[in-house]
Amino acid sequence: MRPALTWATAVVLLVAAWLVAAVTPDGEQRMADPFRVSAEIGTPAEGRNVGVTIRNLTLADRVTTGGWFAEGTWLVVELDAWAVHTELPASLGVAYLVLGDRTFAASERPGGYDTDASLYGTGLRVGFRQSGSLAFELPEDAATESGTLQLALGLTSSAIDPEPSLQGDSVIELPVDLATLPHVAERALPPTEWAAR
Amino acid sequence: MTEPAASERANRFARLRAATDRVPTKWFAGIGTALFLAVTAAFGGLAPVAADDEPALARLAAGDTHTSRQLAITVQRAVLIDELRGSGSFADEEKGERLLVLLIEMENRWNVPLRTFGTEGVMDAVRLDGDDRAATGIVREDDQTFTPWLQPGVPALLVFSWTVPGTAYADGDELKIVLRDSTLQVGQLLYTGDTWGEPSPAAIVTARIEDVGAGAEESQ
Numbered sequence: 001m002r003p004a005l006t007w008a009t010a011v012v013l014l015v016a017a018w019l020v021a022a023v024t025p026d027g028e029q030r031m032a033d034p035f036r037v038s039a040e041i042g043t044p045a046e047g048r049n050v051g052v053t054i055r056n057l058t059l060a061d062r063v064t065t066g067g068w069f070a071e072g073t074w075l076v077v078e079l080d081a082w083a084v085h086t087e088l089p090a091s092l093g094v095a096y097l098v099l100g101d102r103t104f105a106a107s108e109r110p111g112g113y114d115t116d117a118s119l120y121g122t123g124l125r126v127g128f129r130q131s132g133s134l135a136f137e138l139p140e141d142a143a144t145e146s147g148t149l150q151l152a153l154g155l156t157s158s159a160i161d162p163e164p165s166l167q168g169d170s171v172i173e174l175p176v177d178l179a180t181l182p183h184v185a186e187r188a189l190p191p192t193e194w195a196a197r
Numbered sequence: 198m199t200e201p202a203a204s205e206r207a208n209r210f211a212r213l214r215a216a217t218d219r220v221p222t223k224w225f226a227g228i229g230t231a232l233f234l235a236v237t238a239a240f241g242g243l244a245p246v247a248a249d250d251e252p253a254l255a256r257l258a259a260g261d262t263h264t265s266r267q268l269a270i271t272v273q274r275a276v277l278i279d280e281l282r283g284s285g286s287f288a289d290e291e292k293g294e295r296l297l298v299l300l301i302e303m304e305n306r307w308n309v310p311l312r313t314f315g316t317e318g319v320m321d322a323v324r325l326d327g328d329d330r331a332a333t334g335i336v337r338e339d340d341q342t343f344t345p346w347l348q349p350g351v352p353a354l355l356v357f358s359w360t361v362p363g364t365a366y367a368d369g370d371e372l373k374i375v376l377r378d379s380t381l382q383v384g385q386l387l388y389t390g391d392t393w394g395e396p397s398p399a400a401i402v403t404a405r406i407e408d409v410g411a412g413a414e415e416s417q
Contacts, residue, residue: 070340102349102350103308103309104349105346107348108342109340112342113340137351142350
């Protein structure tokens with residue numbers, strides 16, 4: 001190859017690399033951004049392999065299931081959930097409530113007492129919807145805040161930082177204003193069942 | 198002109214050499230030490246070296262709260278018990294083992310949930326003095342959720358338990374508990390995500406051990 005051609009090729013490649021870097025939003029920082037899917041109450045929302053219909057949200061001072069109860073400030077999210085393409089793997093392993101700079105995860109406590117009391121971590125099915133609930137245990141001062149509910153498949157579990165758990169897959173997001181939600185004294189968590197379509 | 202001077206200097210050097218040759222080599226160490234001490238004395242003498250450069254640990258009693266960037270920790274009670282169902286720790290009666298149980302209120306002061314197991318520092322935050330083991334069981338006091346998550350700003354009453362030789366502790370003993378603070382480590386390059394690590398002692402809690410025997414009161 002003639003030297004002039006070599007140089008010309010090198011310059012073209014460098015310019016091309018610079019262009020790619022320039023048009024990538026925020027460089028490498030956002031390479032693994034989740035694919036956000038906005039949801040509305042009562043309307044099905046589907047991501048890559050997770051679908052949900054969020055039915056209602058309630059604040060409660062006490063939640064119960066069977067012989068288990070817990071007092072405090074709880075957000076109970078009732079929803080239907082299903083897998084879109086494959087059941088392996090597909091479990092509702094990521095359920096966050098982001099309020100300001102704080103992130104809360106759905107409580108493992110009701111499901112620890114009775115797996116049917118929570119959809120958190122439940123395996124999802126293709127073609128069959130399951131209805132149930134997620135319960136978030138919150139500090140009292142959070143009851144007036146607003147933020148976002150995030151639901152996704154749990155593919156990574158090692159990181160405690162929520163950000164890596166949401167990388168590179170669909171996240172279903174619902175804006176939540178806790179101050180406007182009904183606030184009841186006690187809520188019995190609905191059992192996980194096959195949902196009526 | 199220079200020659201006599203040179204020979205004079207050589208002469209002086211030879212004399213000095215002859216003089217030093219008469220000093221036995223063995224004395225050198227002694228002379229050196231004496232010189233060192235003399236110089237030291239001139240600067241104020243030898244002072245005792247500070248025995249411990251580490252900052253003094255906070256001294257707390259049962260019921261006092263230790264607060265770090267990550268956690269607020271309040272050790273409430275220390276209990277010695279034969280066995281405690283749901284605690285996650287199993288004492289082998291035949292080996293004479295019992296359980297040392299700490300009732301601890303913990304609040305996550307960080308902005309994302311913390312696990313009580315694994316490397317996030319929660320299980321590393323509490324140690325018995327002279328025992329480097331993490332608690333063999335960590336459960337919630339109210340519903341025995343095993344190694345529960347701590348949500349930000351939501352305090353939880355936890356049961357930390359250790360299997361211990363039955364003779365190691367006794368009713369009424371002053372138990373020293375070491376509370377350790379971890380440092381936030383921000384993931385970079387190949388690793389993403391924040392984690393807590395490098396726990397180091399921050400406070401000592403002294404609590405009186407209550408021996409509840411078989412533990413009828415505790416075992417529900």
